[in-house]
Amino acid sequence: SDALTSVRTAGQAAQWAGALNAWHGRWRDFIAERTWAKDDPANPKASRQEWWWTHGELRRCYRRLERLFREGKLFAFLDPGLLAGGPVPRTSNLLEGGINSLVKRTLLEHHGLPEEHMRRACEWRCYMRSHAPDPYALIAGLEQAAGTQDREPTDGNDDGYGDGIQANNHDDPTNEPGFYIRKGHVH
Numbered sequence: 797s798d799a800l801t802s803v804r805t806a807g808q809a810a811q812w813a814g815a816l817n818a819w820h821g822r823w824r825d826f827i828a829e830r831t832w833a834k835d836d837p838a839n840p841k842a843s844r845q846e847w848w849w850t851h852g853e854l855r856r857c858y859r860r861l862e863r864l865f866r867e868g869k870l871f872a873f874l875d876p877g878l879l880a881g882g883p884v885p886r887t888s889n890l891l892e893g894g895i896n897s898l899v900k901r902t903l904l905e906h907h908g909l910p911e912e913h914m915r916r917a918c919e920w921r922c923y924m925r926s927h928a929p930d931p932y933a934l935i936a937g938l939e940q941a942a943g944t945q946d947r948e949p950t951d952g953n954d955d956g957y958g959d960g961i962q963a964n965n966h967d968d969p970t971n972e973p974g975f976y977i978r979k980g981h982v983h
Contacts, residue, residue, distance in 0.1 A: 809871040827855045
């Protein structure tokens with residue numbers, strides 16, 4: 797709730813924990829309700845279990861909050877050991893809006909790549925966002941390391957790869973424009 801996200805001090809964290817405890821005291825019987833398989837035989841759980849928590853998701857949520865608070869992880873930004881180096885951000889949203897989103901978007905835009913190529917694509921994207929990327933120097937360094945030589949001048953008639961666009965001839969059943977064979981899932 798809003799009370800959880802508004803905690804900024806150890807005192808507020810203690811008040812929030814008290815409110816969580818009071819909530820549990822009020823709703824303890826409700827989250828302890830069980831559904832018995834004999835009472836709900838149509839439920840898919842009935843074939844595997846004798847009973848289950850009726851409000852399992854709510855119970856799990858409460859238990860998780862209670863456990864994280866008890867372990868000191870819920871309000872980790874208030875840990876005195878961490879505060880010695882200065883204030884600690886309350887959230888990790890800076891990570892989500894920063895480089896992580898760039899990497900996630902790269903993987904989404906290039907879904908279906910083999911794992912090694914995914915890693916390289918992410919490294920390349922991060923490199924290109926670095927302080928002073930110089931992709932030409934990087935590529936030239938790879939060519940020199942591989943022992944490649946400069947190309948000899950041609951007469952201009954060698955198309956090589958051409959313009960890289962394959963014409964789509966709909967009359968030829970063997971012609972495939974390259975947009976249909978993909979690896980991976982379609983999103």
